[in-house]
Amino acid sequence: MSAHARPAGTARNLLLLAAAIVVVEAVTCIVLAVLGVTDLDGDSIGTGIGVSAILAIYGGFQAWAAWRVTLGELWARSPLVVTQIIQLIIAFNLADIPGWIPVLVGAAALVALACLLAPPVTRALGGDQPV
Template identity: 70%
Template sequence: MTSPGRPAGTARTLLIVATVIVFAEALTCLVLAALGAIDLTRDRAGVGIGVALILAVYGVFQAWAVWRVTEGDYWARSPLVVTQIIQLIIAFNLADVPLWITGLVGASAVVTLVCLLAPPVTRALSPPDPV
């Protein structure tokens, strides 16, 4: 289920841009998970642990998927596109946060989507034709 090799040329450049952004998002999720786990109180221990686990799994999954897509695994692009669409929806629904945070979350999702869906990347990650 993998393509013949790593994408090259323009596709590689676009995937590196997407990788940097997604790794930053993944690191943010992991940091938020750690901070949530540290800040547990008796009143919200269950919720705090649950949210920390979800953020940790989400962050690790994003990092793994973007690593796989840079190695040429065409199937790994789909979950990354879905997570970026979710992030874009979250950006539009952020309340009580500074506008620059909303802009940063939304802009990172848009840039990543543009990189992942660009024609050179689509060609480079096309699944092999069945024989």
């Protein structure tokens, strides 16, 4: 548990925006996991189940961390930052796909990163206190 109070003001708004973006990404992972399980064939049952399980766990953890960071828990920000960096890598790898999907993935990751790393959020979470 965190000893910090729930963030308020600008920090709260930034955290809620970041959490909303992360939850959309998490739900996408979970939907992809379900679709992966429903589209198994004989040659890829093991791989399909494994990838689907990883996507479901990853999506569930993202959603949980997003909820915890809005409650003021500093630890939850780190995995969310890492997941947004992963989203940027995914967006870069999707650059060959014409259309809006790579731009949307990258823009969402950048907005979430900006919110998570904003100075009001760092102050609210107590991350700028000397060690």
